[in-house]
Each structure stands twice: as C-alpha cells, then as structure tokens.
Amino acid sequence: MARWIRLYSAEEDIWSHYELDDEEWAVRQVDLHGPEQQPITATALEEVLRLRDQENLAALQSYERRYGVLAEGSLDGWRDAAQAAGITRQEFEAVWIRARQHLAQPEPTxxxxxxxxxxxxxxxxxxxxxxxxxxxxxxxxxxxxxxxxxxxxxxxxxxxxxxxxxxxxxxxxxxxxxxxxxxxxxxxxxxxxxxxxxxxxxxxxxxxxxxxxxxxxxxxxxxxxxxxxxxxxxxxxxxxxxxxxxxxxxxxxxxxxxxxxxxxxxxxxxxxxxxxxxxxxxxxxxxxxxxxxxxxxxxxxxxxxxx
The missing domain is CATH 1.10.3210 (Hypothetical protein af1432)
Structure with a gap:
C-alpha cells in the first residue's frame, strides 16, 4: 500500500516529499529548497528504471540533471527524522505537479x-x-x-x-x-x-x-x-x-x-x-x-x- 511522507533537513533547508511502496522504498521524490520552496528534485522510479533498461547512460544523466537523483534503499526509519510527517496523496500530488511543471519545461524562449x-x-x-x-x-x-x-x-x-x-x-x-x-x-x-x-x-x-x-x-x-x-x-x-x-x-x-x-x-x-x-x-x-x-x-x- 502506497504511503506519502515529508521530511525536513535543517542543515540543507530542504523539504523532501516521498511516495513510498509497501517496503518503504521511494517511488517518487520531490525536494523543495529554501524559504521560497524552490523545486530542485522531482524524480520517479518508473522513469529511472525505463532509462536504465534502455542502457542509455547519456539519457539517464540528462534526466538526473533535470529532475535530480532518486533516493535508493528503504526509508523505513523515516519516522525518526526531524519534522517527519505523513501527508495525503492529494498533498503529494500538488507538490509533485508544481515541481514537475517547474523542472520539466525549458526556460521560456x-x-x-x-x-x-x-x-x-x-x-x-x-x-x-x-x-x-x-x-x-x-x-x-x-x-x-x-x-x-x-x-x-x-x-x-x-x-x-x-x-x-x-x-x-x-x-x-x-x-x-x-x-x-x-x-x-x-x-x-x-x-x-x-x-x-x-x-x-x-x-x-x-x-x-x-x-x-x-x-x-x-x-x-x-x-x-x-x-x-x-x-x-x-x-x-x-x-x-x-x-x-x-x-x-x-x-x-x-x-x-x-x-x-x-x-x-x-x-x-x-x-x-x-x-x-x-x-x-x-x-x-x-x-x-x-x-x-x-x-x-x-x-x-x-x-x-x-x-
């Protein structure tokens, strides 16, 4: 069953939002930085795996430059992190859409x-x-x-x-x-x-x-x-x-x-x-x-x- 959470890193001033699978591995991740909540990461496991399956290193590197790097490994200790909290799917999707819209588009020209x-x-x-x-x-x-x-x-x-x-x-x-x-x-x-x-x-x-x-x-x-x-x-x-x-x-x-x-x-x-x-x-x-x-x-x- 999917779960949606957010964590805060005071050292980096980053709010990290995750969609987790049954084993609490990250399926999607959004990172927002600073007081203006600037999106810096909006990455999805499905997309990463597709690029890895294609064995296209250049495409994977390009993807990670744009959308950031997905956390790997289980996040089952997330409850002990600073300001950790569960959020609703709707709350995660709102953050995800804003971050993807910001990161996915080229600069308007x-x-x-x-x-x-x-x-x-x-x-x-x-x-x-x-x-x-x-x-x-x-x-x-x-x-x-x-x-x-x-x-x-x-x-x-x-x-x-x-x-x-x-x-x-x-x-x-x-x-x-x-x-x-x-x-x-x-x-x-x-x-x-x-x-x-x-x-x-x-x-x-x-x-x-x-x-x-x-x-x-x-x-x-x-x-x-x-x-x-x-x-x-x-x-x-x-x-x-x-x-x-x-x-x-x-x-x-x-x-x-x-x-x-x-x-x-x-x-x-x-x-x-x-x-x-x-x-x-x-x-x-x-x-x-x-x-x-x-x-x-x-x-x-x-x-x-x-x-």
Whole structure:
C-alpha cells in the first residue's frame, strides 16, 4: 500500500516529499529548497528504471540533471527524522505537479513561444479548428511543448467531426458535446509534465494530467478525460469518455474494434437503431476521417517537442 511522507533537513533547508511502496522504498521524490520552496528534485522510479533498461547512460544523466537523483534503499526509519510527517496523496500530488511543471519545461524562449503559437494557430490541410480558448490559454501558461499542442489540436478537430456526426445522426441524443471537445483538447496534457512520454511509452501522464487540470480549477467532470482516454472498459465509462478515446485513436487512422463496438452499442441503445446500422454508419465516418490521417501526422511532426 502506497504511503506519502515529508521530511525536513535543517542543515540543507530542504523539504523532501516521498511516495513510498509497501517496503518503504521511494517511488517518487520531490525536494523543495529554501524559504521560497524552490523545486530542485522531482524524480520517479518508473522513469529511472525505463532509462536504465534502455542502457542509455547519456539519457539517464540528462534526466538526473533535470529532475535530480532518486533516493535508493528503504526509508523505513523515516519516522525518526526531524519534522517527519505523513501527508495525503492529494498533498503529494500538488507538490509533485508544481515541481514537475517547474523542472520539466525549458526556460521560456521567444522560439518556444513562437512555435507554440504556430501549433495552435497555423492553417492546415484539411483545415483544423482551434482548441477552446480556455485550453489555449492553459497551454500557453504551461509553456506547452509545441508538438503536444499540435497533437491536442488534431485530436480536438477529429472529436469535433465525430460529435458533429453524432449530433446530426441522433439529434435527440443527450450527450455533452462540449465536454467531449474539452476532453479531446486536454487528454494528453499530462505529457507537459511527463515529457519523456511524448516520444516514448508510458502512462504516468494520465493521472498527472487529471491532477494538473484539477490544480488549475477545472472540475472532475472535465479533468477525468485525461485519465480515462486510454482505458474504455471500466464499468462507469460514459459515451463522452468513449468518444474522446475514439478521437484519440482514429486521428491517425488506428482502428480499435472493441472500442468501436462499445460506441456502436451505446448509440444503438440510445437511438433504438439496429447495431449493424450504427456500425455501418460509424465505419463510413471513421474511414472518411482516416483518409486524411497522413496529413495530420505530417502536421504534428512539423512542430518540435522543444521550441
């Protein structure tokens, strides 16, 4: 069972925050220095192990220069340390998000700001709709990687096409289109904190994205999409969740039969149509969207991870 703690080193004036596993080894660590609580460490065991498994010493050294070095060995004596205290998961996540946001981003530069603006506003073929204004402002405040902004814009545009199709085909269907569009525009926002997952595997951005949105004042009904977009089999998954997941797949022409079957089932139940009719209509839509996937991939790759 996970545990979250904090310790204080008076000699170094550092508050250390840890997420511990069952054996009280550090899973994540955040260090804050001085009276201004300046983040100096925000490192995760999962990320360190991934880099070690890749046997890429240069990448591991680069990671440790940016995020610091994770404490190794059991911390089972932490209760005897000065000002040691248990904290809640929410308290740890708040510190983690702030530290990662501070350490993960390159220093804002004119080049990065310009590249981000281009990703959010450049014309494309086929034309791309802008993300919602509140999302655009959030991405700017986070100094979001331009490639991530381009990706969010692309998935949002595909979600717009899918929800427009649903609205026209089932005008009386009660679903929250604006929530789907917000979810599509923010589903990967956690990658602004977990930048390694922009170019490599990993799912830690999901919970990080939800927590980031909550920290910025968005309610759970909107923040949840960041955590649910990659898992669509939970019993409480909504049609809105499924549509965000669908947009996140089909933007690059990836077809996921079990996901599409769930969407078809929900639409058939809500409309009274036969499932085969819904499947045929959805398949036609997704094929049409997939026909322009290469242009979307080209658009995304034109923007750098760092400006």
């Amino acid at each position: 004119v080049a990065n700001s310009a590249a981000l603006a281009h990703a959010l506003n450049d014309a494309a073929e086929p034309p791309l709709r802008p993300v919602p204004d509140q999302v655009a402002e959030l991405l700017k405040s986070l100094n979001c990687p331009p490639r991530l902004a381009a990706h969010l814009r692309l998935v949002h545009d595909v979600a717009w096409q899918i929800t427009d199709w649903v609205r026209q085909r089932h005008p009386h269907l009660d679903f929250d289109r604006q929530a789907v569009l917000f979810g599509a525009a923010t589903h990967d926002i956690g990658k602004s904190l977990r930048i390694a997952e922009l170019s490599g595997p990993g799912s830690t951005h999901e919970a990080a994205g939800r927590d980031l949105l909550l920290q910025h004042g968005f309610d759970d009904a909107l923040a949840r999409f960041a955590a649910t977009h990659a898992s669509w089999t939970d019993i409480d998954i909504t049609l809105e969740d499924l549509l965000v997941s669908l947009a996140d797949k089909v933007w690059k022409n990836r077809r996921v039969p079990d996901l599409e079957d769930l969407v078809v089932t929900r639409l058939a139940q809500a409309s009274g149509q036969q499932p085969w009719e819904e499947y045929a209509a959805l398949d036609e839509l997704l094929t049409h969207i997939g026909d322009t996937a290469d242009q979307r991939l080209t658009f995304q790759s034109a923007y750098p991870i760092h400006g």
